[in-house]
Amino acid sequence: MTELNRRHLIKALAALGGVSALGIPAVQAATRQLIVTTYGGSWEKFWRELMLPAFTQETGVTPQLDVGLGRVYATNIRAAGVDNPPYDCVMTNEIFAGALRAEGYFEKLDLSLVPNYADLYPVATRAADGWGAVGLISPIGIGYRTDMIATPPTSWTELWDNPELMGRLGLYNIANSAGKMFLMLTSQIYGSGLQDIDTGFAKLRELGPVYQTDFNMSTALATGEIAVAPFDFGEIARLRNQGLPVDCVIPAEGLMMWDQTFNIANNAGAREDAYKYLDFVLGPVGQDLLMREFFVSPVNRNVVVPEDLARDVPVSGEAMSQFIDWDWDFMNANAEEIARRWNEIFGA
Structure with a gap:
């Protein structure tokens, strides 16, 4: 991680109550390493340098990152079959997620494992209807x-x-x-x-x-x-x-909007850690990091757009109903x- 990105991460965490807000790392207990997805370019850079280190610091879980595109993920998921998913938590546009959901590749969320789900704006939950959640809104x-x-x-x-x-x-x-x-x-x-x-x-x-x-x-x-x-x-x-x-x-x-829906694969090999990851992305730390990096609208009501970002992130609060x-x-x-x-x- 570069010094600039370290400062970026520390600034985001400090705004949310300091690094101690991340808690004590938990012991990973998955049957395999957690596999999550993102896109290439600046997305991959951000995930490797900021998002995943923050998640690992909070949970003790070190994921494997798969980089690609939504249509590629859909092809790989269908080729592997429902019983052997290649990913545990899949981020993709709702147009792909909806089709895969209908074909049985994602499980309905156990919301007891996603406490941050309760703090999401309706726009982040209405399309997936309990089967996933929008973690990024552009x-x-x-x-x-x-x-x-x-x-x-x-x-x-x-x-x-x-x-x-x-x-x-x-x-x-x-x-x-x-x-x-x-x-x-x-x-x-x-x-x-x-x-x-x-x-x-x-x-x-x-x-x-x-x-x-x-x-x-x-x-x-x-x-x-x-x-x-x-x-x-x-x-x-x-x-x-x-x-x-x-x-x-x-x-x-x-x-x-461009949406990125996060879904848990049916028969995920690292199901417990996949839920930890989903909850982190939807939580205040994950949403604050995403907002500062990509100027996306935070989907969690508890994330307030700071004054210095108000012009760059103008859609928040009541505007999330539009x-x-x-x-x-x-x-x-x-x-x-x-x-x-x-x-x-x-x-x-």
């Missing part, structure tokens, strides 16, 4: 270049109605969950609900040509190739802290048709 609002847009947008409908935004819009494509959310959002605003995708696609066609990406929207916004897009508040904060003239707003109709509830079962069931129709409008 709110997605309308991000824009303040030097290219005269009047800040306040509504998703302005992407259609405001002439200043025409031809300057970026969208995540349909391979990204943000593209799927944008389709459902459009269907809900202009149609009869999230599943009214006929209306949704008709309205999307009205947008005309848009810039598409499956992952990185920041480069296009930074270079001025686009002026407005659905954007992660945390990424806007990073761009703004680098000196770029950008901002992000909470639209009147509500927020999209997230839209998505229908991932519907999206998964109609994935091929939805991808085909999206690509007919915007191109692959």
